Amino acid sequence: MPTRHPPGTVLVLVGTTKGAFILSSSAERGEWTVDGPHFPGQSVYAVAYDERGGRTRTLMASWSNHWGSTIRLSDDDGATWTGPERQAVRFPESSGLALAQVWQIAPGYADEPGVVWAGVEPAALFKSSDGGESWAAVDGLLQHEHRPRWMPGGGGLCLHTIVRDPVNRDRMGIAISTAGFYRTDDGGATWQARNQGVRAVFLPNKYPEFGQCVHKVVSHPARPERLFLQNHWGLYRSDNWGDDWQDIANGVPSDFGFAMQMHPHDPDTVYIVPIQSDEFRVVPDARMRVYRTRDAGASWHALTDGLPQHDAFECVLRDAMAADACERAGLYVGTRGGKVFASADEGDSWRTIADALPPVCCVKTAVVGAR
Amino acid sequence: MTVSLRLPHALVPYARGSSTLAVEAPCATVGEALATVAARWPAVTDRILTEQGVVRRHVNVFVGNESIRFLDGLATPLSHGDTITIVAAVSGG
Numbered sequence: 001m002p003t004r005h006p007p008g009t010v011l012v013l014v015g016t017t018k019g020a021f022i023l024s025s026s027a028e029r030g031e032w033t034v035d036g037p038h039f040p041g042q043s044v045y046a047v048a049y050d051e052r053g054g055r056t057r058t059l060m061a062s063w064s065n066h067w068g069s070t071i072r073l074s075d076d077d078g079a080t081w082t083g084p085e086r087q088a089v090r091f092p093e094s095s096g097l098a099l100a101q102v103w104q105i106a107p108g109y110a111d112e113p114g115v116v117w118a119g120v121e122p123a124a125l126f127k128s129s130d131g132g133e134s135w136a137a138v139d140g141l142l143q144h145e146h147r148p149r150w151m152p153g154g155g156g157l158c159l160h161t162i163v164r165d166p167v168n169r170d171r172m173g174i175a176i177s178t179a180g181f182y183r184t185d186d187g188g189a190t191w192q193a194r195n196q197g198v199r200a201v202f203l204p205n206k207y208p209e210f211g212q213c214v215h216k217v218v219s220h221p222a223r224p225e226r227l228f229l230q231n232h233w234g235l236y237r238s239d240n241w242g243d244d245w246q247d248i249a250n251g252v253p254s255d256f257g258f259a260m261q262m263h264p265h266d267p268d269t270v271y272i273v274p275i276q277s278d279e280f281r282v283v284p285d286a287r288m289r290v291y292r293t294r295d296a297g298a299s300w301h302a303l304t305d306g307l308p309q310h311d312a313f314e315c316v317l318r319d320a321m322a323a324d325a326c327e328r329a330g331l332y333v334g335t336r337g338g339k340v341f342a343s344a345d346e347g348d349s350w351r352t353i354a355d356a357l358p359p360v361c362c363v364k365t366a367v368v369g370a371r
Numbered sequence: 372m373t374v375s376l377r378l379p380h381a382l383v384p385y386a387r388g389s390s391t392l393a394v395e396a397p398c399a400t401v402g403e404a405l406a407t408v409a410a411r412w413p414a415v416t417d418r419i420l421t422e423q424g425v426v427r428r429h430v431n432v433f434v435g436n437e438s439i440r441f442l443d444g445l446a447t448p449l450s451h452g453d454t455i456t457i458v459a460a461v462s463g464g
Contacts, residue, residue, distance in 0.1 A: 064381075064418075065429050066381070066429045066460065067418035067427070067459075068417070068421070068427060085414035085417075086413055090422040091422055093423065096423060098422050098423045
């Protein structure tokens with residue numbers, strides 16, 4: 001049974017196809033303890049750590065191939081898990097939809113500690129106002145006129161990304177595979193497709209209003225109007241909250257990929273893991289390389305120190321890269337080969353902190369007591 | 372009328388440790404029996420049926436020795452003394 005983590009502990013929450021693991025270390029991030037699996041045998045595609053409102057809550061979405069998906073809660077660092085026995089994320093009967101998977105859990109603003117968002121499959125956004133215990137679908141997106149024409153990607157029709165604006169609270173972005181990027185400016189009542197300039201290589205019309213297979217979108221609180229987007233072929237930046245997008249695939253071996261991570265302190269620094277192609281989903285040349293831009297996409301440079309540079313047939317999924325909030329930011333990358341690579345120096349050098357986990361679906365971090 | 376609902380190990384915790392539930396109510400079909408169970412044990416039926424009332428894809432429901440997929444689904448009729456068995460399908464990876 002895990003012990004409660006002291007303040008300053010760095011946590012790396014890893015969801016895999018066979019359960020979740022909580023890796024913990026001191027702020028130096030030298031030695032790591034692996035706790036798990038939680039929910040053995042079940043897939044965990046979404047995790048979050050929430051210290052708002054005086055509690056310390058870990059949220060994980062566990063999915064059983066047989067019995068469905070449930071968001072589980074722990075207020076004691078994973079020692080015990082609670083959560084409603086009923087399936088709390090439920091589509092209204094009138095929708096005709098049934099929950100397949102929870103893909104994203106995102107706590108709300110600091111001063112609204114009850115609010116948590118969830119992105120799910122089939123594509124929909126749910127909101128909780130009680131810390132994740134009960135949920136309701138955001139009707140404006142559920143009823144969207146484009147919905148009948150959204151098509152599932154390889155992972156299903158999933159809403160996997162939630163982007164919030166730290167200033168304008170009525171504004172939020174979401175990404176759906178395969179529908180593209182959508183934005184609301186009225187608190188979720190209405191949503192507009194914001195995909196101008198983003199390619200859809202798999203459609204006859206390469207630049208449709210919607211239908212793109214957006215894999216991940218990130219932004220930095222210091223520059224909320226600027227978004228970075230990893231597409232199913234394509235790497236983009238928007239300087240106007242998605243109104244239009246520019247190609248920034250400058251010097252990468254492939255602009256196909258899934259994962260994308262913002263530097264926690266520098267709005268010009270972003271990390272990606274290029275993938276060979278949609279037909280061969282491994283890192284190019286079997287060399288594990290994280291790419292970093294420090295100039296908002298004008299140039300990208302490979303980070304390789306400590307990462308395997310031959311026979312590395314690895315793939316990194318869309319939510320399997322994360323950064324911690326330490327003063328010198330740490331980076332964490334989980335692979336489908338069950339490895340977790342970590343850097344304590346913003347990506348300059350790496351080491352393997354977990355070597356043989358089940359295939360990694362998602363990685364999130366927290367620094368205990370940082371909030 | 373009484374029918375029995377036999378649960379797999381994974382669902383027993385949702386029935387407070389019971390592996391067999393007695394359904395003592397007029398229920399002409401499997402769907403009606405599960406609705407009766409849902410009234411007392413909603414966490415059990417949540418794992419068997421989606422929120423749209425459809426049997427989950429990798430869950431098998433048997434009446435006696437026959438899967439309801441090859442009978443009339445949730446409309447499969449029941450008789451007094453029947454046993455409904457919930458089985459996790461052979462699937463996974």
